[in-house]
Amino acid sequence: MTIRVALIGAGVMGADHARTLTSQVPGAELRIICDADAERAAVLAAELEVQSVSADPQAAIADKAIDAVIVAAPDAMHKELIFAALAAAKPILCEKPMAPTPQDCVDIIAAEVKRGEQLIQIGYNRRFDPAYWEMRDTWKAAGLGEAIMFHGFHRNVSAPPWFDSNMAVTNSAVHDFDIARWLLETEIVSVHAFRPAMFANGGIGSPVFLVCQAASGQLVNIEVSNNAAYGYDVRGDLVCRNGTVSLRPPVNSELCTNLQNSISYPADWRPRFVNAYRLQLQGWIRSIHKGKPEGASAWDGYAASACAAAGLKSLASGQAEKVELIAKPSLYGK
Numbered sequence: 661m662t663i664r665v666a667l668i669g670a671g672v673m674g675a676d677h678a679r680t681l682t683s684q685v686p687g688a689e690l691r692i693i694c695d696a697d698a699e700r701a702a703v704l705a706a707e708l709e710v711q712s713v714s715a716d717p718q719a720a721i722a723d724k725a726i727d728a729v730i731v732a733a734p735d736a737m738h739k740e741l742i743f744a745a746l747a748a749a750k751p752i753l754c755e756k757p758m759a760p761t762p763q764d765c766v767d768i769i770a771a772e773v774k775r776g777e778q779l780i781q782i783g784y785n786r787r788f789d790p791a792y793w794e795m796r797d798t799w800k801a802a803g804l805g806e807a808i809m810f811h812g813f814h815r816n817v818s819a820p821p822w823f824d825s826n827m828a829v830t831n832s833a834v835h836d837f838d839i840a841r842w843l844l845e846t847e848i849v850s851v852h853a854f855r856p857a858m859f860a861n862g863g864i865g866s867p868v869f870l871v872c873q874a875a876s877g878q879l880v881n882i883e884v885s886n887n888a889a890y891g892y893d894v895r896g897d898l899v900c901r902n903g904t905v906s907l908r909p910p911v912n913s914e915l916c917t918n919l920q921n922s923i924s925y926p927a928d929w930r931p932r933f934v935n936a937y938r939l940q941l942q943g944w945i946r947s948i949h950k951g952k953p954e955g956a957s958a959w960d961g962y963a964a965s966a967c968a969a970a971g972l973k974s975l976a977s978g979q980a981e982k983v984e985l986i987a988k989p990s991l992y993g994k
């Protein structure tokens with residue numbers, strides 16, 4: 661059976677997902693491209709030879725010729741589109757963050773629990789990144805013992821003008837909260853957020869430094885620098901009792917010239933996580949075929965957004981703030 665997919669949002673991420681889905685994901689067909697910008701949807705549909713375009717996401721999701729939905733529309737739209745997919749009983753891969761506030765996420769979880777099956781996957785793509793898998797496998801296989809600390813670095817070249825100071829936490833750091841939870845197999849229980857003194861008043865792309873405590877005792881620190889200037893760069897060190905595993909971004913070539921050796925950085929996240937996005941889409945389609953969820957669940961989406969809320973609260977209070985979570989419904993396992 662071929663899974664017929666509607667894409668909602670044909671911008672940077674949506675177009676990337678569409679190209680990957682149509683070229684590298686067996687068992688799926690992209691049937692509808694939907695975007696508020698009809699011209700953008702039409703151009704992408706022509707490039708990929710997709711049958712239908714739409715400017716009405718609700719109609720695209722409800723369409724009987726559609727089996728599953730990818731949402732790559734702006735963050736503020738995710739909740740209503742997830743609700744539409746749940747109402748139509750269709751699996752949905754929704755870009756992160758799941759929803760703007762923890763309460764929105766709780767509402768989504770309640771709706772999915774009421775349906776009684778996991779239909780929601782959140783696009784926390786790092787869970788599909790071979791570098792993070794290797795980090796976790798190496799930690800487990802190399803006899804490094806207990807993990808003690810995880811250091812994460814999340815750097816972009818420059819923040820767009822609409823990227824307000826909260827988004828370093830609600831839009832960027834959510835990836836880091838999620839991957840720390842995944843790696844350490846635990847919840848984050850508190851977040852203490854700091855800004856360098858020269859960015860005390862925030863501003864577009866101002867950096868943030870977050871110190872988190874995990875339920876199983878580890879410390880996690882996360883640097884987000886959206887105006888790092890030099891390139892898109894994600895780093896990580898997992899410090900264990902008997903050694904440390906450091907993430908190495910995929911590097912296919914080095915330049916050696918003039919007595920120097922250098923590598924290049926990508927301009928944004930797409931080249932860095934190209935394999936993760938492909939594996940995520942392949943995993944999502946496989947999960948629909950098999951009826952077995954993969955990747956980040958609605959619970960994981962909620963937990964990351966709850967960490968972000970604690971981070972924002974901490975920036976305002978200047979203190980460490982608890983991550984408040986509801987009891988985990990059995991639908992999402994232990």
Ligand SMILES: NC(=O)c1ccc[n+]([C@@H]2O[C@H](COP(=O)([O-])OP(=O)(O)OC[C@H]3O[C@@H](n4cnc5c(N)ncnc54)[C@H](O)[C@@H]3O)[C@@H](O)[C@H]2O)c1
Nearest residue numbers: 669670671672673674695696697732733734735755756757
């Ligand atoms: N997983 C990742 O690594 C990653 C990276 C970047 C962005 N994202 C997430 O992906 C999502 C999209 O981000 P982007 O950078 O592609 O944004 P974008 O602005 O490039 O694209 C968003 C698209 O949604 C369309 N849109 C807006 N309102 C709409 C509506 N009512 N109906 C249909 N379409 C509508 C816009 O016209 C635009 O084409 C965001 O939630 C963002 O947080 C994830």
